[in-house]
Amino acid sequence: MNGRQPSECPENFSGGARCMDEMCGPVAGLGSDPVVAGSGGVVGGEAACSMWRVGLLLVTLCATLTLAQFPRQCVTPEGLLSGQCCPSPAGVAGDECGSSTGRGQCVVIAADNRRHGPQYPYAGRDDREKWPLRFFNRTCQCNGNFSGYNCGQCRHGLTGPNCDQRISVVRRNIMQMSAAEKQAFVNALDQAKTTVHPDLVICTRRYQEVFGPDGNTPQFENVTIYNYFVWSHYYSVSKTYLGSGQTSFGGVDFSHEGPGFVTWHRFHLIQLERDMQNMLGDSTFALPYWNFAIGGSECDICTDELLGARSSFDMSSISPNSVFSQWRVICESVEDYDTFGTICNSTETSPIRRNPAGNVARPMVQKLPEPQDVLDCLELNAFDTPPYYSTSSESFRNTIEGYSAPQGMYDPVVRSLHNLAHLFLNGTGGQTHLSPNDPIFVLLHTFTDAIFDEWLSRHQPGEVVYPEENAPIGHNRNFNMVPFWPPVTNAEMFVAATENLGYSYEVQWPTRAYTVSEIITIGVVAAVLLVAVLGGVIACAVRARSYRSAEALEPLLGETFRCYSEDDRRLDKSQSVV
Numbered sequence: 001m002n003g004r005q006p007s008e009c010p011e012n013f014s015g016g017a018r019c020m021d022e023m024c025g026p027v028a029g030l031g032s033d034p035v036v037a038g039s040g041g042v043v044g045g046e047a048a049c050s051m052w053r054v055g056l057l058l059v060t061l062c063a064t065l066t067l068a069q070f071p072r073q074c075v076t077p078e079g080l081l082s083g084q085c086c087p088s089p090a091g092v093a094g095d096e097c098g099s100s101t102g103r104g105q106c107v108v109i110a111a112d113n114r115r116h117g118p119q120y121p122y123a124g125r126d127d128r129e130k131w132p133l134r135f136f137n138r139t140c141q142c143n144g145n146f147s148g149y150n151c152g153q154c155r156h157g158l159t160g161p162n163c164d165q166r167i168s169v170v171r172r173n174i175m176q177m178s179a180a181e182k183q184a185f186v187n188a189l190d191q192a193k194t195t196v197h198p199d200l201v202i203c204t205r206r207y208q209e210v211f212g213p214d215g216n217t218p219q220f221e222n223v224t225i226y227n228y229f230v231w232s233h234y235y236s237v238s239k240t241y242l243g244s245g246q247t248s249f250g251g252v253d254f255s256h257e258g259p260g261f262v263t264w265h266r267f268h269l270i271q272l273e274r275d276m277q278n279m280l281g282d283s284t285f286a287l288p289y290w291n292f293a294i295g296g297s298e299c300d301i302c303t304d305e306l307l308g309a310r311s312s313f314d315m316s317s318i319s320p321n322s323v324f325s326q327w328r329v330i331c332e333s334v335e336d337y338d339t340f341g342t343i344c345n346s347t348e349t350s351p352i353r354r355n356p357a358g359n360v361a362r363p364m365v366q367k368l369p370e371p372q373d374v375l376d377c378l379e380l381n382a383f384d385t386p387p388y389y390s391t392s393s394e395s396f397r398n399t400i401e402g403y404s405a406p407q408g409m410y411d412p413v414v415r416s417l418h419n420l421a422h423l424f425l426n427g428t429g430g431q432t433h434l435s436p437n438d439p440i441f442v443l444l445h446t447f448t449d450a451i452f453d454e455w456l457s458r459h460q461p462g463e464v465v466y467p468e469e470n471a472p473i474g475h476n477r478n479f480n481m482v483p484f485w486p487p488v489t490n491a492e493m494f495v496a497a498t499e500n501l502g503y504s505y506e507v508q509w510p511t512r513a514y515t516v517s518e519i520i521t522i523g524v525v526a527a528v529l530l531v532a533v534l535g536g537v538i539a540c541a542v543r544a545r546s547y548r549s550a551e552a553l554e555p556l557l558g559e560t561f562r563c564y565s566e567d568d569r570r571l572d573k574s575q576s577v578v
């Protein structure tokens with residue numbers, strides 16, 4: 001933890017008490033807690049019962065303070081063995097999911113049963129299949145606007161004791177924020193990096209080993225708010241361990257290379273934003289975005305005022321003047337995880353590496369996407385196309401993800417939009433198992449999400465366009481996204497953010513440049529118009545001229561006529577006179 005101390009829990013989580021790890025000890029230490037001894041050990045009659053009660057009291061006390069990737073009170077040996085995770089928001093026995101106040105009830109978890117694509121050829125080899133059934137099969141189902149693992153929270157975009165007040169935050173371009181706003185955001189990120197998550201602990205072993213070496217010590221660990229954000233991304237992309245001496249299977253990714261790319265990352269950000277709002281005690285806090293579609297080879301947010309300038313000592317390091325130079329990454333030992341079947345834990349190791357535009361071996365990733373690329377991908381009509389994978393063509397999803405050219409054509413050598421922005425960073429932010437360790441990840445993904453939201457708003461698709469089956473594992477419409485808890489499906493994030501999720505984007509979308517054929521058409525039309533106008537002008541001029549010539553002759557004629565008429569009148573007069 002860089003020698004820095006985790007902060008206290010925010011008031012609304014702790015009720016003024018200190019964080020779970022301080023009050024209750026580390027989760028991995030629950031093995032020595034009476035609740036665990038009472039359940040797993042041979043403890044008799046009265047003693048066991050009173051120990052159980054003490055344990056229950058402790059768990060209940062802790063329950064009001066924390067939850068987990070699975071709620072903390074659920075990751076006891078009994079909780080894991082029961083398969084049920086339905087805590088009470090008030091910490092009251094018999095009040096599962098706040099049922100006594102009508103907030104919710106404990107129900108069986110529905111996991112997606114539809115076929116997935118051929119990319120993952122196994123069954124029963126990975127804890128993430130049919131998420132989260134390997135760990136739990138019962139969860140809270142909340143009524144009305146209540147939400148959360150125990151129905152103690154409100155749905156996104158709602159607040160108040162009855163969750164009936166609308167609330168919405170606006171995600172803005174970080175470059176357009178004031179100096180004070182920029183500083184506040186950097187400080188908030190840094191606070192999240194060191195604040196122990198009030199709700200979540202991470203699982204540090206595969207299910208097979210989750211009860212620990214003694215069979216009675218659940219392998220879960222505290223983690224900071226920001227490191228949970230990193231860990232959940234790592235967990236979703238990690239390979240399938242197939243056993244000792246076997247190569248882990250890499251053809252699996254629960255958050256990339258499929259339609260769930262946009263929905264998974266959307267929820268990932270919402271969760272971080274909420275955690276930071278709670279940490280700050282500020283429900284108006286919004287994650288900003290980085291408009292990475294600016295072309296060129298300059299990282300405009302890589303300044304010490306924002307995400308950290310380049311160090312003048314080392315091209316791939318962050319300037320010591322930035323707080324992010326002090327950050328240390330987690331989930332770095334990917335070879336170990338894949339070789340030994342271990343899982344990333346909360347141990348921090350090396351500094352962030354970043355060398356924007358510096359990949360000399362790959363010139364294609366030395367330049368950021370162009371503004372036109374965003375406009376092109378927004379024009380694609382199909383959300384995704386078979387095989388709903390990184391090889392899909394004419395797919396909005398595969399294009400914004402960046403495996404297709406911005407106009408939609410799949411090309412194995414192309415990296416565009418989101419992928420290009422990652423690879424441009426050329427370091428921690430360009431490696432899937434590590435990338436969220438670089439906080440640029442947050443801003444890169446809010447912009448990606450803004451493009452997704454704009455596409456939803458322009459095309460108004462409805463969930464039917466999201467594939468129900470045959471997408472890669474994890475990506476079907478009703479698959480519960482890994483590793484989120486309580487279960488949330490891809491479909492739940494396939495909705496307009498403003499109306500459904502309590503946030504919106506303030507974006508000036510670039511105006512479209514004309515295509516060559518449009519320029520030619522416009523030129524031809526303009527030329528025709530010009531000829532027509534010129535023709536008209538010339539015709540008028542000629543007519544006017546001929547009128548003028550006619551008028552020039554008129555006085556003579558007039559005079560003549562007048563002469564005649566005057567003669568006539570004179571004549572008449574004379575006649576009358578006569």
Ligand SMILES: O=C(O)c1cc2cc(O)c(O)cc2[nH]1
Binds near residue numbers: 431
């Ligand atoms: O090679 C790619 O296209 C690539 C790298 C990378 C890193 C990352 O964190 C992502 O989320 C995607 C991604 N794609």
